[in-house]
Amino acid sequence: MEYAEDDFLNLAGIQHFAFCRRQWALIHIEQQWNENLRTAEGRAMHDNAHDPLFSEKRGGLIVSRGMPVFSRALGVNGVCDVVEFHESPLGVTLSGRDGRWLPVPVEYKRGKPKQSDADRLQLCCQAMCLEEMLLCPEIKKAYLYYGEPAHREAVQLNAVLREKVKSMLCEMHELYRRKYTPRVKPAKSCNACSLKDLCLPKLYRIPSAEKYVKERLEEIK
């Protein structure tokens, strides 16, 4: 099955979906967005990585920034921060370049590596888009660049990660088609959520037991 362009979802949404399905729905279905420090810093880092005019060749490496990608099979489109093309006999030909080149996406993130697969899923989805667009063999490895401390780590794009990308996107398309926003399930991760104030206002208004007792005592004084 192939998705029509009108049905494409934002590729970056897969990291929101992996973090919290409700957060993804609030951003991508309800179009709500609330910027906190983390998202602002993350955006600044992406702005630096995205310079669409920039493409640089260094020996056996071509570096392309802000490269648009899509997949009809997954029904997504988005932009890769950086795609490195490594000279390799397994690679593909590129317009205006001699030789064969293997694409390797590099995604930039502020902060430290996460416990969850959110960043790895986004990266794997980018690689799957590149494979489909460029008709290239499976990209085995890609990289996540983290700001704290500045380093990059290799991610193996194995069958398990690829299946997870596919199943999550199926679920995202289904929720998007139904315009369904999952209900709140407060968790530890809510503290770091950029949509906390939009998502949990009622819970914030529930007074604490201590405050309640204090107020009642004040009343009977």
Ligand code: SF4
């Ligand atoms: S506050 Fe919690 S439940 Fe609400 S969107 Fe954020 S992570 Fe999800």
